[in-house]
Amino acid sequence: MEKVAILTRGLTKYYGRNRGVEDLDLRVERGEVFGFLGPNGAGKTTTIRLLLDLIRPTRGKAEVLGMDARVRGVEIRKRLGYLPGDLALYDNLTGEELLRYLAGLRGGADWGYVRYLAERLQCDLTLRIKSLSRGNKQKIGIVQAFMHRPELLIMDEPTNGLDPLMQHEFHRLVRETSEAGATFFISSHNLPEVERMCDRVGIIREGRLVAVDEVEALKRKALRRLEIHFASPVPPGDFAAIPGVKDLRVEDRTLTCSLTGSVDALIKAAARFEVLNVVSPEVGLEEIFMHYYREGSGGEGGGADA
Numbered sequence: 001m002e003k004v005a006i007l008t009r010g011l012t013k014y015y016g017r018n019r020g021v022e023d024l025d026l027r028v029e030r031g032e033v034f035g036f037l038g039p040n041g042a043g044k045t046t047t048i049r050l051l052l053d054l055i056r057p058t059r060g061k062a063e064v065l066g067m068d069a070r071v072r073g074v075e076i077r078k079r080l081g082y083l084p085g086d087l088a089l090y091d092n093l094t095g096e097e098l099l100r101y102l103a104g105l106r107g108g109a110d111w112g113y114v115r116y117l118a119e120r121l122q123c124d125l126t127l128r129i130k131s132l133s134r135g136n137k138q139k140i141g142i143v144q145a146f147m148h149r150p151e152l153l154i155m156d157e158p159t160n161g162l163d164p165l166m167q168h169e170f171h172r173l174v175r176e177t178s179e180a181g182a183t184f185f186i187s188s189h190n191l192p193e194v195e196r197m198c199d200r201v202g203i204i205r206e207g208r209l210v211a212v213d214e215v216e217a218l219k220r221k222a223l224r225r226l227e228i229h230f231a232s233p234v235p236p237g238d239f240a241a242i243p244g245v246k247d248l249r250v251e252d253r254t255l256t257c258s259l260t261g262s263v264d265a266l267i268k269a270a271a272r273f274e275v276l277n278v279v280s281p282e283v284g285l286e287e288i289f290m291h292y293y294r295e296g297s298g299g300e301g302g303g304a305d306a
């Protein structure tokens with residue numbers, strides 16, 4: 001069995017004069033959960049469509065499960081689970097009817113497993129698809145991607161529309177399915193989600209892969225923001241010298257700062273006072289990228305400085 005799940009070389013797609021993606025060199029090993037992180041318009045969907053041979057590259061090459069995506073698309077798709085970003089389902093069918101139809105096209109599916117997936121995602125298969133909310137439609141899309149136990153799952157922003165509880169359930173499902181041997185390629189524009197779910201992450205920006213790194217390494221480098229609320233005023237001096245702390249502001253009973261690396265020292269310093277609440281506001285992707293460039297680190301494989 002081939003060791004590499006996805007391999008692209010110089011993969012490039014222009015839409016007329018519009019850049020989709022440019023010179024993408026990606027390598028996803030079997031058994032990995034690979035996160036494909038980038039802001040709107042970065043080229044995530046374009047890349048995924050190229051992998052599925054739904055669009056054709058301007059130049060460059062893509063191999064999926066060791067096969068040329070352009071030549072052996074049918075074979076590839078048999079072994080693949082795919083969740084498109086712009087999910088379109090047959091509105092007049094119920095969830096069950098649709099899944100049975102799709103399972104039929106694939107030569108059957110283990111219906112016990114389909115029910116199990118639907119239950120985990122709290123997805124009612126008896127309702128007509130047109131009557132479902134966006135999040136509940138998305139769940140049907142997720143079930144159809146998993147239901148034939150494919151060896152590779154390619155998913156374009158799978159948690160779109162899911163509430164936080166369901167997002168977590170989905171993350172668990174990905175981890176478990178990965179432990180059972182499946183490979184994942186998942187696009188997202190949410191860094192915390194990628195950190196929770198993935199082993200490695202590729203960061204795409206303006207059509208180019210700007211970094212590829214282990215999630216653990218990304219976490220060490222990632223920029224966080226922290227807000228600590230105290231019961232009474234605290235002296236700023238106690239916090240200013242903590243390694244990794246930047247933009248420190250202590251106003252009366254609230255401390256705010258940016259932070260790279262471990263939060264341990266800061267939390268321990270804070271714990272000497274009465275803490276009412278700790279909040280970690282999400283940092284925007286653009287800021288994370290800028291921070292990433294400033295630190296001048298590209299990790300193995302990619303290279304922000306490349």
Ligand SMILES: Nc1ncnc2c1ncn2[C@@H]1O[C@H](COP(=O)(O)OP(=O)(O)OP(=O)(O)O)[C@@H](O)[C@H]1O
Pocket residue numbers: 015018019020021038039040041042043044045046047085189
């Ligand atoms: N059919 C198309 N015709 C022209 N330009 C396109 C087409 N599809 C995508 N593009 C352009 O290609 C670039 C990449 O788009 P893509 O949809 O791959 O981004 P994305 O990372 O999936 O973004 P999002 O997070 O919004 O889904 C964008 O600049 C977009 O405008």
Ligand SMILES: [Mg+2]
Pocket residue numbers: 044045046085156
């Ligand atoms: Mg997209």
